[in-house]
Amino acid sequence: MKMKLLLMLLPFLQQPIWVSASPDSPLSSPQFPSISPTSIMPAFSPTPGMQAGNEQNPTDSHKKMVIVVLVASTALGVVILSLSCLWFHYSKYPSKPNTNNAQSSDAEKALALAPCLSKFSSLKVIGKKGSVVIIDYKKIEKATNNFLECNILGEGGFGCVYKAQLDDDMEVAVKKLHCQNENAEREFENEVDLLSKIQHPNIISLLGCSINGDTRFIVYELMQNGSLETQLHGPSHGSALTWHMRMKISLDIARGLEYLHENCNPPVIHRDLKSSNILLDANFNAKLCDFGLAITDGSQEKNNIKLSGTLGYVAPEYLLDGNLTDKSDVYGFGVVLLELLLGRKAVEKVSSAQCQSIVTWAMPQLTDRSKLPNIVDPVIKNSMDQKHLYQVAAVAVLCVQAEPSYRPLITDVLHSLIPLVPVDLGGTLRVAEHGIVNDDATCQQT
Template identity: 70%
Template sequence: MNLPPLRLVFLLLLFFLDQPCPICVVGTDTPDPLVSSMAVLVSSPDVSPSSPIYATMAAFSPGSLLLSPSLLPVLFNFVLGIEEGSQRHEMDSHKKMLIALIVACSTLCAIFLSLLSMWIYQRKCSYKPHKKNAQSSDAEKGLALAPFLGKFNSIRMVGKKGSASLVDYKTLEKATNNFMDDNILGEGGFGCVYKARLDDNLLVAVKKLDCASQDAVREFENEVDLLSKMLHPNIISLLGCSTHGNTGFIVYELMQNGSLETQLHGPSHGSALTWHMRMKVALDSARGLEYLHEHCKPPVIHRDLKSSNILLDANFNAKLSDFGLAVADGAQKNSIKLSGTLGYVAPEYLLDGKLTDKSDVYAFGVVLLELLLGRRPVEKLAPAQCQSIVTWAMPQLIDRTKLPNIVDPVIKNKLDLKHLYQVAAVAVLCVQPEPSYRPLITDVVHSLVPLVPVELGGTLRTTQPALSIDPALPPPCH
């Protein structure tokens, strides 16, 4: 029963004064439930005559004593106090509940706002570099190259050794006249090399690589990473790199005389390369390989040495280029996919996949034969038949009577026969089928140094004119 406290006290008062309840409906015999319950309470056996409750009730009972009129105001004030206290207690409870609710809501709001602020801050931090790299993927200084394109993920960029400078794509586009065909210097497996003139009037070479495939991406990253760590006069200098969409760009120093392949097998057919100049090219190339094998830590195997990857500057200084397939000697070489150029690939690598520094020595031997004989590494004999320079030349290289007859006609009558035999012996050793029979590249360098004039980087002092070769005369005895 949910009666207000004031009504409850009022009914009790009327009960003890034996007065009719004004709240009860007149003319009905239905007893008030409250009165009935009170009667039960009075008649309850739990209320003994000696109990305090019984004494109090007896004092107010009409059968024993009438209520004094002077007690009415006191009783009335007592009733009002109970009502006001009840209301005040109820209001205090509501206030406390409201305050607790407000505090809880405020705390939850504060936590939510804190989490939201943290999320926005982290989002900004992660988005800012990405946006900056996307907008300035061609910036020139001070930015890491790796983040601005997901697929190019292993390139570093700082302006010092061990790094590659990032060149603005728009600069390359302007320098190559929008990569016009007239500026093409050469063509490779994944793209072309263009001649470019930068704003400071510096002439450079720009290799443009189509990086749509993972192999091309890997070669691009590998070459930039390796060349950025190398510094040697016989290794091509890396000036910078860039990317644009699915295309990678590598900027090198310009080599004015192009590749050795172009010089030997192009329109001039080697006319610009004298015997001494050819020996200089061979020595420079060997020194470049020696740097890779003996001085790089870990050693590097070029894996694609050939005449088209030996470039010549204005003074015919030779430099090794195209390091896309190069591998560090500590890598898992057995798991590397077979790559290279037909005619230069060592037989053990071609047949068994065994890759060592002696594989580069074999390729160098083939280049040395090109310099001596003026022939390509592989020549067609018929539409479906080819012959390698090694197979064709080997029987004649070891026969001194036949060797002068197969020398490149451009230099045939302008060389020292003794030097010819020495170079032929080095070439024969380099192209041996068994890798263990091939010399180290350091030994090759030592063999070639005495054959190159001092002014060209060797130790040979040319005080006498070179002997001419007359095929009709027998070779001199030594």
């Protein structure tokens, strides 16, 4: 059986294998078969004589090697030429960056900076209306000179406010909040969220915010003349505030509150209106600030809100029953109006263990025309028209009524004050060099 198989395979074993003539030749690889006529012919004429003739040809292997080298060189040249063309194209026509993707990456960076910022409904695109601008903490640190003590403008419940100067020489105010509990964190988020959507001449402007660990920063426009509280009860004791200037400040406050109550949708209740939360710019224009406790009317069950505010400014119904409405802000406004009129603090110590509110002390005298002039702030005592004094006192009395339904709307208060403020200060009163001109004829509401 084995012998028979060998006899059957013998003709095939005698055939020449041309592609493997030399073990060291590149043609030993099946990828490069010979294409010369002499290499093809033996497949059709497998005679011993032709085998010997081809085996004796010394140039056949050399020709095959030359062909392979040419093919490989050509392929390598094509690859190099293709890469060179691609490099030339991208160096001459670089791809343009996608602006939208850049903005999106900025927004994503802001969200990555502080996960809590994702709660803000207004955080959409950085740098546009209704958005929150994220400022790098290092810039805040540099702008405040590493929070130097001499740059402190004021102090609050959760931290200090610093005067700062940004790289572009813009002066700003930076509120530094230590958010080590939920209340502080909630106030930070609430203020940034509300102010990012509010724009009004009598409401402080939000410029940006920043986060570093448990510390939060809110950046505002700088108000050069500080707070109304400092002006009235600080070292100057109100000497920079004339009667007309005080009326102008009260009108500014009323305009800011009217915007919150009537123009915001949903309406906003400030909930902590007081003289320290009213700031004055270089021209004594007043702006409301500190919206950490503010709420949007209808956004939650107001009767279940935790009691917050400042003693002396909190409305009785909110203090006793927790009932909160826009009339609660009107009460706070009335207290501030009394501070402007009388030059006294909202709450003053009567003894070491007893305090008295300005409302309790002043109410019996405000309605008595014979006593009223005697309790007015001495700085302005002889500088106003008596009739105007009685009008302002009447407005204040209505605003601090114990029953909220007896208090006027802030819009009504606003229209009552406009005729008492000179034209050049935003009202309708015309004032001559030596007094009021045609007061009755020119007092009109707008």
